[in-house]
Amino acid sequence: MSSVQWLRDVIPSGPLGEITKSTDIKVTGAPSGSLCLHCKGGRMLCGKISCPLIAKAQSLISVNLKINSPHIVGSAPPGVFVGRVGYPKVYIGPMIPPFKGETTVLDTPEMWLGKGIQDIVDYRYSLIRGKTLANIHDASAGGRLIDSLQELAMGKSPVDSEVHLERLPSKTLTLGSEIQPFGPSAPMKSFQTSHVSVDRKIEQAYYDRHLKAADAVLELHDDGVMVSRIQRAFSLGMFGTEKRRRLVPTRWSIIAVDSIIAGDLVDALKNHGTIDEYRVYSFKYLDNIYVAILLPQNWSFEWIEAWFPGTAWNPDKWSAGAAMMGDFEPYYGRTTYPEVGGCYFSCKLAVAEQLNKERRQASALVLREIHPGYILPIGVWNVRESVREMMRREPQKFGTFQAALECAMGKLTIPLEKWVTGSEMLRREFFQTKITEFFK
Amino acid sequence: MVKARMSDSKIWKTCVGSMVNLIEEAAFKFTPDGIKMKAMDPSHIALVDLDLPSGAFEEYSVKESKVLGINLVEMDRVLSRAKVGDELGMELDEKQNRLMINFKGASARKLSLPLINIDERDLPDPKIPFSAEIDVIAGVIQDGLKDAELVTDNVQFLVDKDSFAMKAEGDKGTSDLKLSKGDEALVKLDVNQPARAMFNINYLSDMMKGVGSSDVVKIRLGSDLPVQIDFQVSKGRLRFLLAPRIEAE
Numbered sequence: 001m002s003s004v005q006w007l008r009d010v011i012p013s014g015p016l017g018e019i020t021k022s023t024d025i026k027v028t029g030a031p032s033g034s035l036c037l038h039c040k041g042g043r044m045l046c047g048k049i050s051c052p053l054i055a056k057a058q059s060l061i062s063v064n065l066k067i068n069s070p071h072i073v074g075s076a077p078p079g080v081f082v083g084r085v086g087y088p089k090v091y092i093g094p095m096i097p098p099f100k101g102e103t104t105v106l107d108t109p110e111m112w113l114g115k116g117i118q119d120i121v122d123y124r125y126s127l128i129r130g131k132t133l134a135n136i137h138d139a140s141a142g143g144r145l146i147d148s149l150q151e152l153a154m155g156k157s158p159v160d161s162e163v164h165l166e167r168l169p170s171k172t173l174t175l176g177s178e179i180q181p182f183g184p185s186a187p188m189k190s191f192q193t194s195h196v197s198v199d200r201k202i203e204q205a206y207y208d209r210h211l212k213a214a215d216a217v218l219e220l221h222d223d224g225v226m227v228s229r230i231q232r233a234f235s236l237g238m239f240g241t242e243k244r245r246r247l248v249p250t251r252w253s254i255i256a257v258d259s260i261i262a263g264d265l266v267d268a269l270k271n272h273g274t275i276d277e278y279r280v281y282s283f284k285y286l287d288n289i290y291v292a293i294l295l296p297q298n299w300s301f302e303w304i305e306a307w308f309p310g311t312a313w314n315p316d317k318w319s320a321g322a323a324m325m326g327d328f329e330p331y332y333g334r335t336t337y338p339e340v341g342g343c344y345f346s347c348k349l350a351v352a353e354q355l356n357k358e359r360r361q362a363s364a365l366v367l368r369e370i371h372p373g374y375i376l377p378i379g380v381w382n383v384r385e386s387v388r389e390m391m392r393r394e395p396q397k398f399g400t401f402q403a404a405l406e407c408a409m410g411k412l413t414i415p416l417e418k419w420v421t422g423s424e425m426l427r428r429e430f431f432q433t434k435i436t437e438f439f440k
Numbered sequence: 441m442v443k444a445r446m447s448d449s450k451i452w453k454t455c456v457g458s459m460v461n462l463i464e465e466a467a468f469k470f471t472p473d474g475i476k477m478k479a480m481d482p483s484h485i486a487l488v489d490l491d492l493p494s495g496a497f498e499e500y501s502v503k504e505s506k507v508l509g510i511n512l513v514e515m516d517r518v519l520s521r522a523k524v525g526d527e528l529g530m531e532l533d534e535k536q537n538r539l540m541i542n543f544k545g546a547s548a549r550k551l552s553l554p555l556i557n558i559d560e561r562d563l564p565d566p567k568i569p570f571s572a573e574i575d576v577i578a579g580v581i582q583d584g585l586k587d588a589e590l591v592t593d594n595v596q597f598l599v600d601k602d603s604f605a606m607k608a609e610g611d612k613g614t615s616d617l618k619l620s621k622g623d624e625a626l627v628k629l630d631v632n633q634p635a636r637a638m639f640n641i642n643y644l645s646d647m648m649k650g651v652g653s654s655d656v657v658k659i660r661l662g663s664d665l666p667v668q669i670d671f672q673v674s675k676g677r678l679r680f681l682l683a684p685r686i687e688a689e
Contacts, residue, residue: 298482331482332464424593432640433683434484438566438666 047310047317049287052376055118059125060171063184066098070165070186072128075100075158076193079107080149081129082235084249088136092236092247093188094152095127096161103158109381110226113389117286120378130163130188139237140245146236148191153232154198154206164189201225206238213240217260227349227384231257251342254380258345265352266333269361270299277397278404279362282411283390286382287373290390291408292351295363295401295429302328302365302425303347305340306414310372322369322414328424343383350387365425369412401429442470442506442532445499449528449543451674453519458650458671458678459488460512462643467558470532471505474676478563485683486643487563492676508532508539509558515541518551566681570660570668571635572599575628576619578671579653581606584617585645591615594685595641599661600634608641627656635663637684647680 044051079095097103105111106123138146152159169184201223205216216239220230235253237245248256279294304326310317313325327338338344351364366387398404409416420426446452459466462481466488469476474493480486494500522528522543529542538552584606588595592610599605604626606617619626651657651671660668669680 297484300483428483431685431687432485433666433686435480435487435566435666435681435683436484438568438681438683439564 045317046315048372048375050375055121055375056125058118059121060184062122063098063126063128067128067169067184070168072096072098072130072163072165072169073100074098074128074161075103076152076155076161077103077105077107077127078152078155078159078161078193078196079127080153080232080236082247082249082253083131084251086133087249089133090136090247090249091131092134092146092149093130093132093185094149094161094163094191094193095129095183096163097126098128099126100160101158107228107232108226109228109379109385112381113285113385117375117378121376125183127183128163128165128169129183129185130165130191131185132188134247136237136247139247140243145191148193150206150233150236150238151196151198152193153236153238154202155196156199156229157197159196160194161191162193163191199225199229202229202233202238206233209242211239211241213244214260216240217257218264221261221264227257227261228381255342255345258342258349258380258384262345262349262352263333265349265356266299266301269352269355269359270331272355272359272361274298275358275360275362277399278401279395279397280404280407280411281390281393281395282408283386283393285386285389286378287371288382288386289369289371289412290366290386291368291411292364292366292387292390293404293408294395295365295404295425297363298331299361300328300330300363300425301348301351302326302423303338303340303344303368304366304419304422305343305368305370306418306422307370308372311370311374312377313370317372321418324418324422326422341380343380346380346384347387350384350391353388354391363425365423367408367412367419369414441501441503442508443499443501443530444470444475444497445527445529446497446674447527449519449522449526450524451496452528452530453522454650454652454671455490455492455673455678456512456516456519456650458647459490460516461646461649462486462488462680464513465509465511465556465558467560468508468510469505470502470508472502474500480563481643485640486647487566487681489565489679489681490676491679492673496674496676506532507558507560509556510539510553511556514553518553521549521551566666568660568662568665568668568681570662570665571631571633572661573628573630574599574604574626574659574661575656576604576659577625577627577653578648578651578655578657580617580619580625581644581657581659582648582653584615585641585648587615587617589641589645593641594638595644596636596638597659597661597667598634598636599629599631601629601631604629633663635661635665637661637664637667638687639667639682639684643682647682 074097076094076096081095083091097106106127112120132145165186166189167186169186171184201220205211205220217230231253234257235248235250237247274296275294276296281292283290304324306322306324307314308322309319314323325340327340327344347366355361396407463479466477466479477490479488518541523545526543526545531540533540537555541551543549588608591613592608595606595608597606603618603620608615621629647669658670664684664686666681666683671678
């Protein structure tokens with residue numbers, strides 16, 4: 001760990017600059033020879049159009065302005081976290097900003113679409129985490145802390161909270177642009193909230209000790225409870241039959257909930273007829289281009305991401321081209337975990353949700369180009385909410401696959417040949433004949 | 441009344457086991473002459489065609505034709521409960537809208553399956569001008585598929601008057617299997633015209649999953665035409681047609 005002089009130098013002067021001089025920001029994760037150390041946020045060696053580290057540092061500093069004691073008082077959005085390091089013994093705790101007010105947005109990704117990266121990083125860094133070690137089985141065993149965290153997780157509006165930390169929260173900045181922003185944290189001595197007004201639907205599922213976790217998730221989603229709320233309660237092991245309740249690391253719970261809901265939506269849409277035409281949807285956000293092609297066929301699904309040189313998962317800005325990753329599922333689904341990871345389920349959820357609204361099925365190919373303006377990955381919510389927004393929009397409709405494909409390619413920068421190499425669905429469409437063609 | 445009984449449950453189990461990976465729901469036609477079922481997989485790439493005459497059963501009585509919609513996944517599960525050598529009985533319970541499945545061996549056991557509604561669609565018998573007939577031991581094809589699977593998603597079937605071959609080529613390497621006239625595993629090779637066609641390995645593997653490795657399969661091929669694969673089941677047959685993949689050179 002070291003403090004970095006250059007960071008202080010590049011942060012704009014004024015009150016922010018003044019504070020940096022007296023704030024000791026610790027930096028971790030910088031391998032010797034790291035590009036960041038050479039670049040100092042000025043030369044854009046990584047190829048991004050602005051420096052993700054400075055974005056994080058600015059947030060961190062502006063939050064720090066408000067933290068001057070280990071006693072934090074603020075309105076929890078409400079938020080909770082469950083870490084994954086050390087599983088099955090993990091850090092858990094509340095997430096509380098050092099200020100009061102209407103803080104719902106800080107932990108509600110459903111409200112983030114359209115915000116800039118800096119806003120989102122600000123939301124993340126403004127939540128201070130008070131950490132306590134817990135065993136995953138504590139979810140069913142209970143205890144004073146777990147009980148109050150579980151109550152907090154059911155909250156439907158900001159709650160006045162107080163956290164006593166053992167020391168000032170660490171202001172650690174992790175170098176490397178692929179690290180998702182996470183706010184300051186410190187071991188926690190105690191934590192109190194004022195009365196939490198809980199979401200009745202989540203509470204009901206919580207008290208139902210015979211309801212399976214997956215069924216609870218589905219019922220709540222059907223009832224219109226936000227996915228982020230379901231995930232929050234899920235991570236604290238609040239669903240499931242009595243003895244099977246476990247704490248679930250936040251990251252895993254996001255994937256689990258997306259995957260449970262997506263799977264159920266896909267089962268449901270298979271009861272409907274296919275769409276009548278080829279469709280193209282598109283949406284741009286934070287230098288990401290999303291394009292979906294829907295084919296009038298039975299359900300199948302493919303999600304392909306292309307990370308351009310200079311983005312988080314393709315950091316070498318001199319690399320030959322976009323790095324492509326994708327996964328396909330035929331009608332009956334996959335038997336293996338998708339290589340692209342959790343965003344596969346977020347995208348599938350968003351597509352299946354829209355098809356179910358229309359009571360239709362289709363084969364869906366969703367493509368995403370990630371350009372260097374996407375300076376740091378901000379979480380799978382970005383995929384879920386962007387694809388949802390895209391699917392809400394009016395599609396362009398076509399009578400032939402060729403016409404739809406031409407339209408889709410006009411919205412993307414990577415040429416068709418590249419997509420074909422990476423896409424099972426495109427290859428099937430181009431090369432795989434159908435048995436019905438031989439019925440004559 | 442719909443009632444059928446066969447002395448070895450394995451025959452029916454093999455049929456269902458071979459189909460279940462391609463189609464999860466099927467409409468079986470129980471006619472006075474036997475059981476028939478024809479269906480396409482959801483992607484319309486493969487066709488399954490089962491023809492099991494009444495003679496394949498020890499006891500078979502169907503007065504008038506009936507279509508029974510069955511969830512094959514559930515039926516496969518039920519059949520997995522059969523012990524080796526168990527006798528199998530199937531009987532329609534019209535009141536309950538269920539199919540009763542009876543196993544008779546060390547004890548008499550009964551399981552029942554709810555019937556489901558399936559839109560019945562009459563599918564034609566495609567007339568495909570095959571140019572080659574190959575009868576081969578199933579285990580050889582299964583091995584060829586496992587080899588090919590290591591390198592890519594698709595495999596080529598090639599046939600000329602002296603040999604049958606399976607070839608695959610991908611980023612991860614190549615695989616090649618060859619059977620020549622006279623090889624024991626090549627039971628019959630009758631070629632009017634050399635042929636080659638490419639197929640999806642997953643589909644082929646699914647079709648070959650239920651069959652015993654020493655059984656003989658009848659393959660019909662034509663250049664860039666579907667492949668037809670027939671298995672003999674008791675006195676009937678289970679047929680698969682799989683549409684080819686045609687890649688421009």
